[in-house]
Amino acid sequence: MTRIAAAQGEAVAGDLVANVRTAARLVDRAAGEGADVVVLPEAFLTGYAASVFAGPLPTPADLAGPLLDPVRDAARTGGVVALVGTPVARGAVATLSLAMVAPDGTVSVPYDKQHLDGEEKEHFVVGDHGASVRMGEAELGLSICYDGCFPEHAAAAARDGAVGYLASAAYFVGGEHRRDLYYAARALENGMYVAFAGLTGRCGGRDLSGGSAIYDPEGRVLDRLGREEGVVVADLDGELVAGTRRTHTMVTDHRTSLGPRRRA
Numbered sequence: 221m222t223r224i225a226a227a228q229g230e231a232v233a234g235d236l237v238a239n240v241r242t243a244a245r246l247v248d249r250a251a252g253e254g255a256d257v258v259v260l261p262e263a264f265l266t267g268y269a270a271s272v273f274a275g276p277l278p279t280p281a282d283l284a285g286p287l288l289d290p291v292r293d294a295a296r297t298g299g300v301v302a303l304v305g306t307p308v309a310r311g312a313v314a315t316l317s318l319a320m321v322a323p324d325g326t327v328s329v330p331y332d333k334q335h336l337d338g339e340e341k342e343h344f345v346v347g348d349h350g351a352s353v354r355m356g357e358a359e360l361g362l363s364i365c366y367d368g369c370f371p372e373h374a375a376a377a378a379r380d381g382a383v384g385y386l387a388s389a390a391y392f393v394g395g396e397h398r399r400d401l402y403y404a405a406r407a408l409e410n411g412m413y414v415a416f417a418g419l420t421g422r423c424g425g426r427d428l429s430g431g432s433a434i435y436d437p438e439g440r441v442l443d444r445l446g447r448e449e450g451v452v453v454a455d456l457d458g459e460l461v462a463g464t465r466r467t468h469t470m471v472t473d474h475r476t477s478l479g480p481r482r483r484a
Contacts, residue, residue: 230421251298269424
């Protein structure tokens with residue numbers, strides 16, 4: 221059985237060294253809770269701030285280098301896969317991405333955000349593919365914040381075999397109602413677990429709402445945080461996913477087209 225975790229903490233705008241230390245502490249905490257995989261919030265390595273996005277950003281070479289050594293050490297010691305939100309400079313363009321740190325110390329960037337919101341469009345380009353990570357028998361779809369507002373994003377992962385959806389996010393204070401509805405709905409619609417990791421504290425002059433949570437395949441909250449630093453964990457039960465999908469068959473009943481719309 222796979223144990224999934226979502227972690228949240230405060231990121232300091234532009235202070236990669238401090239944020240890496242916080243990320244390592246959260247990965248270590250998730251490992252202490254027995255997690256096999258942990259997802260951290262959006263843009264956690266740099267902080268979510270327009271001023272930071274407009275400046276120098278880490279490159280794939282930076283992520284493969286010593287910058288992430290504290291996270292590597294935590295992942296290696298705890299035997300946990302860590303997914304950390306970060307902007308990534310890719311030559312003339314940049315993406316909002318998830319960096320994956322494996323227990324053997326290797327670092328990859330498997331996913332770039334496919335839906336950009338607001339001022340993100342001024343700094344980043346959209347990703348061109350979906351992505352999943354496989355943990356034992358469990359396939360887990362990857363998501364970054366605004367992606368989770370589009371039902372088809374999680375549905376595509378579910379139809380491709382995902383039984384869980386790992387969402388790295390940053391919601392500002394005032395958006396809690398939408399935040400909580402979106403991710404419960406993605407779980408319910410697809411009969412799968414959702415682990416939501418929300419940035420918390422204050423960054424770039426704005427307050428973040430945290431709210432990290434794990435939802436079961438019926439959209440029920442299994443564990444949730446407020447705005448404090450912490451980790452939520454849950455065991456992913458593949459049989460529960462299968463049973464839920466047998467009862468609520470939206471994934472298999474999905475239609476690729478509803479035909480033309482006629483107005484009476």
